[in-house]
Amino acid sequence: MSHEIRVRLDPASRELRVEDEFMVDVVGAIKFELAPWLRVVEARVNARRAEARRTGRLVTIPLAAEGSRQVELVLQGVVPELPAADARGASTGAVADAEGSYLPGYSDWIANTGEDRIRYRLTVEVPQPYRVVATGRLVEERLDGENYRASFAADTPIEPPSIFAGPYEIQERLEDDLCIRTYFHPELAALAEGYLKVSANYIRRYAEQIGPYPYADFHIVSAPLPVGLGFPNLTYVGRRVLPLPFMRGRSLAHEILHNWWGNGVAVDYARGNWAEGLTTYMADYALARERSDEAAREMRLGWLRNFAALPPERDIPVERFTSKQHDAAQVVGYDKVAFVFHMLKRELGDAAFDAGLRKFWKDHRFRVARWPDLQHAFQQSSGRDLTWFFEQWVRRAGIPGIELVEARREGVEGDYRVTVKVRQGRPLYRVRLPVVIDTPAWSQRGEVVFDQQEQEFRIPSQLKPLSVRIDPDFDTFRRLLPGESPPIFRDVTLSGETVLVLPTRDPDMTRVARRLAHRLLQRDPAIYEGDLRDLPAAPVLAIGAAKDIEELQALRVTVQALDLAGTSTARAWIERRPGSAPWFFVAADGAESLEAVLRPLPHYRNQSYVVFEGAKVTRKGLWPASASPLSRRFDD
Numbered sequence: 001m002s003h004e005i006r007v008r009l010d011p012a013s014r015e016l017r018v019e020d021e022f023m024v025d026v027v028g029a030i031k032f033e034l035a036p037w038l039r040v041v042e043a044r045v046n047a048r049r050a051e052a053r054r055t056g057r058l059v060t061i062p063l064a065a066e067g068s069r070q071v072e073l074v075l076q077g078v079v080p081e082l083p084a085a086d087a088r089g090a091s092t093g094a095v096a097d098a099e100g101s102y103l104p105g106y107s108d109w110i111a112n113t114g115e116d117r118i119r120y121r122l123t124v125e126v127p128q129p130y131r132v133v134a135t136g137r138l139v140e141e142r143l144d145g146e147n148y149r150a151s152f153a154a155d156t157p158i159e160p161p162s163i164f165a166g167p168y169e170i171q172e173r174l175e176d177d178l179c180i181r182t183y184f185h186p187e188l189a190a191l192a193e194g195y196l197k198v199s200a201n202y203i204r205r206y207a208e209q210i211g212p213y214p215y216a217d218f219h220i221v222s223a224p225l226p227v228g229l230g231f232p233n234l235t236y237v238g239r240r241v242l243p244l245p246f247m248r249g250r251s252l253a254h255e256i257l258h259n260w261w262g263n264g265v266a267v268d269y270a271r272g273n274w275a276e277g278l279t280t281y282m283a284d285y286a287l288a289r290e291r292s293d294e295a296a297r298e299m300r301l302g303w304l305r306n307f308a309a310l311p312p313e314r315d316i317p318v319e320r321f322t323s324k325q326h327d328a329a330q331v332v333g334y335d336k337v338a339f340v341f342h343m344l345k346r347e348l349g350d351a352a353f354d355a356g357l358r359k360f361w362k363d364h365r366f367r368v369a370r371w372p373d374l375q376h377a378f379q380q381s382s383g384r385d386l387t388w389f390f391e392q393w394v395r396r397a398g399i400p401g402i403e404l405v406e407a408r409r410e411g412v413e414g415d416y417r418v419t420v421k422v423r424q425g426r427p428l429y430r431v432r433l434p435v436v437i438d439t440p441a442w443s444q445r446g447e448v449v450f451d452q453q454e455q456e457f458r459i460p461s462q463l464k465p466l467s468v469r470i471d472p473d474f475d476t477f478r479r480l481l482p483g484e485s486p487p488i489f490r491d492v493t494l495s496g497e498t499v500l501v502l503p504t505r506d507p508d509m510t511r512v513a514r515r516l517a518h519r520l521l522q523r524d525p526a527i528y529e530g531d532l533r534d535l536p537a538a539p540v541l542a543i544g545a546a547k548d549i550e551e552l553q554a555l556r557v558t559v560q561a562l563d564l565a566g567t568s569t570a571r572a573w574i575e576r577r578p579g580s581a582p583w584f585f586v587a588a589d590g591a592e593s594l595e596a597v598l599r600p601l602p603h604y605r606n607q608s609y610v611v612f613e614g615a616k617v618t619r620k621g622l623w624p625a626s627a628s629p630l631s632r633r634f635d636d
Helices: 186-209 250-257 275-291 293-308 327-348 350-364 371-382 387-393 507-521 546-555 591-596
Strands: 002-010 015-026 029-033 038-045 053-055 058-062 067-078 101-103 118-127 131-134 137-144 147-158 163-166 169-175 178-184 217-223 228-231 234-238 402-412 415-424 431-438 443-450 454-461 467-470 499-501 540-545 570-575 583-588 609-613 616-621 631-633
Touching (some): 015 029, 118 131, 131 178, 186 250, 186 350, 234 250, 250 275, 275 327, 293 327, 327 350, 350 371, 371 387, 402 631, 583 591
Parallel strands (some): 499 540
Antiparallel strands (some): 015 067, 038 067, 118 147, 137 147, 402 415, 431 443, 431 467, 467 631
């Protein structure tokens, strides 16, 4: 389907006028959905006036006969107002304001006939001093008296167009035939050059890895909302986030890579979203690996820690992940899927893995792809049947539990061997386990393929082995064993049994604490109001003033050996005593200090402690972990 769209938007008054023309081939009636704040001013079918009947979002235009029809619609309305600064959520529908306006394609500001991907030609006009940009190729732009007008086109089917307008300053960089632009609020204009340069580098990098960049241009747009959203050839980022150093790193790389995975090759959400995990692996993880081996190891361990905090009842097969609707879904769809691609690359080798990605891109560019399509591409590039791999990692929920049953050293100088016996539960997994033997001179690294419930492996060594370690760098997706990982906030926030304790009588503190609990748990938890000595054996989230949290010491819960107070205004930490459920404490100097952490604290669910000065994090980290049960030291 192809749309010809003309738009007039006034961000200050929020008034919108849309003229939308398209062809349909239907019987009986033309039906489409429309945003509730828009009305049909005029409808024509084959140049004749037609009656548009409306029930809620559904608009119906009756037809006297079947066949192709040229539909012309004139729509008008007032776009919903941009929420106040302290009430802006991370995701939203259409909004407008002098600060910035956003009309996402999925908000039905044009006729939604049920087509997920369309071609279009779009012209948008806004009054000065505003500028406007949309998804699709920039065709032309001009200043026409007191107005700015720009036209965009989607020559191949993509998602319905999204429009972004604001008091932007435009800067651009030409990279070969590619135009890269920033649309930034005036106070951010000095950041443009850095963003343009880094964007060009990322686009060049992924084009070399995968295939040519699929669009004619790329735009980075400043948002008045606290968002980070990716669209075909465009990313929309909160104006408060753009100055932060991490945004030009893995966050921007992640959004740019989505032009290949998720936009250039679309996702069939009914069959599972592979794009988020693949993008996380090729952007976030790849940049960590370039920093250092330790940074890559820490990211893999972080993924395993997050999954360890996921209750079994919230686990789903990878192929059932669709989008990041909540924190549990992110653990599966981003973390586990990224780890799956890490293991697939280890299984196939770099050359076959990279060739598989390029084949997948070549075969499915501007098409919808599913997990079986990825499997087919990697089978073609490697010449191997990978049914077993995708069956256990994509179509099955869960994670293998692996334990070291026995390790012994035998032999004499120059002819030693280490024998290890490992065990896993059911269902059985086939995993490639790294094995490291430490000697006085070096560490000898190798791998074994483990696919039985219990297996014994013998590894030769010329030098005398001092110790043996199984998967010490967390290259295998497996359940972490006690001692391998300290508790993290997700141990409490992901549990469906978490109890909220509010040890305060201050009504302002209680009000803010309830809001924070909802943001951390992504639901309204049960509040325990009984005797604290009779608390159920469930994870606990305790939020209150510092003095009230201190009174919980009567429960004999002691703070880890680290001073979290100092000059801070709020502290958060987690503890788990042996044999008991974890406690997640949030202590603030007052209601205002607690309110300051409402937005930042939920972003640190993978930590053991965080210290705040206002809304700024001054310290964060993980409690120390003990020795891994998957290692053995040999006695001399």
